[in-house]
Amino acid sequence: MKSDQFPFNLPSLLEKLPIEGMDLWMKRDDLIHPIISGNKWRKLKGFFRGIDRTKTIITFGGAYSNHLPAAALTAKLHGMKIVGVVRGEELHQNSNNYLKYCASQGMELHFISRGDYRTLRSNGWKLNGLDPEIPDNHIILPEGGAGKHTLEGCKEIWQEIKNEFTPNHLVISSGTGATVHGILSAMSKNEKTRVHVISAVRGAVNEMSAICTYAESKGIKINWLDEAFGGFGKTTPELLQEIEEFQSQTEIQLDRNYNAKLWFWLKNNPLQGRIVWVNTGGLSL
Numbered sequence: 001m002k003s004d005q006f007p008f009n010l011p012s013l014l015e016k017l018p019i020e021g022m023d024l025w026m027k028r029d030d031l032i033h034p035i036i037s038g039n040k041w042r043k044l045k046g047f048f049r050g051i052d053r054t055k056t057i058i059t060f061g062g063a064y065s066n067h068l069p070a071a072a073l074t075a076k077l078h079g080m081k082i083v084g085v086v087r088g089e090e091l092h093q094n095s096n097n098y099l100k101y102c103a104s105q106g107m108e109l110h111f112i113s114r115g116d117y118r119t120l121r122s123n124g125w126k127l128n129g130l131d132p133e134i135p136d137n138h139i140i141l142p143e144g145g146a147g148k149h150t151l152e153g154c155k156e157i158w159q160e161i162k163n164e165f166t167p168n169h170l171v172i173s174s175g176t177g178a179t180v181h182g183i184l185s186a187m188s189k190n191e192k193t194r195v196h197v198i199s200a201v202r203g204a205v206n207e208m209s210a211i212c213t214y215a216e217s218k219g220i221k222i223n224w225l226d227e228a229f230g231g232f233g234k235t236t237p238e239l240l241q242e243i244e245e246f247q248s249q250t251e252i253q254l255d256r257n258y259n260a261k262l263w264f265w266l267k268n269n270p271l272q273g274r275i276v277w278v279n280t281g282g283l284s285l
């Protein structure tokens with residue numbers, strides 16, 4: 001079985017939104033799959049291609065990570081064992097619906113302290129005997145599904161858009177920058193589409209610098225916007241109202257961490273010409 005033979009809606013729909021005064025199109029990656037949605041399959045595809053299925057996958061995330069449920073289900077569909085290392089030693093598998101879902105898909109959950117989690121992150125996810133119960137025959141999938149393998153699937157977002165038309169603007173939200181990196185890597189040198197990145201993480205200066213330097217090295221115009229609501233996961237009554245209004249206009253539910261913040265920026269900073277917004281999904285379990 002090839003990993004891209006799952007019941008995925010690919011290529012994802014490119015849909016014109018009924019927003020007056022804007023030539024706005026949405027790349028509906030949120031419809032790729034109910035759980036492995038948005039950029040999750042795009043990021044995981046390269047990791048699972050040709051993977052040694054006898055290994056146990058070890059991956060990492062917070063209690064509300066979108067990555068952990070997606071990784072749990074993808075591993076199950078590949079017939080592989082997977083361990084989720086979760087930030088927060090006080091938690092357990094019934095702490096919330098995300099963790100419950102992971103456990104229901106067969107993911108083994110290990111809860112560690114925030115300090116240990118930080119150490120892991122700064123060690124590049126090397127376990128160094130941190131948990132003796134973790135099997136030796138394992139393969140590491142970093143937090144958020146990050147890694148060079150993400151380029152393969154994320155490139156396809158741009159290839160699919162290009163097959164339809166070349167927009168004047170591409171707008172996308174960002175955490176680690178992996179998804180936008182993949183898109184940029186698929187763009188031609190001096191591509192005329194201008195890229196706008198709305199960061200979900202406040203003050204992500206390293207990510208900003210890496211992505212902007214890369215885009216500029218290819219002659220692509222890029223505009224990086226810092227998170228504007230007080231930090232990752234923070235909302236305001238205005239933002240929540242915007243989510244509701246957007247839903248009543250379009251019947252599309254936006255996730256509040258990434259795509260709602262993008263829409264808030266876009267609505268208040270209208271762009272001229274044809275715009276493609278890549279909806280990177282987001283679960284509400």
Ligand SMILES: Cc1ncc(COP(=O)(O)O)c(C=O)c1O
Pocket residue numbers: 038039066067144173174175176177178179180255258259280281282283
């Ligand atoms: C819904 C959603 N949108 C956007 C992102 C940001 O993606 P990246 O970390 O590749 O920038 C994430 C995190 O993976 C996400 O869960």
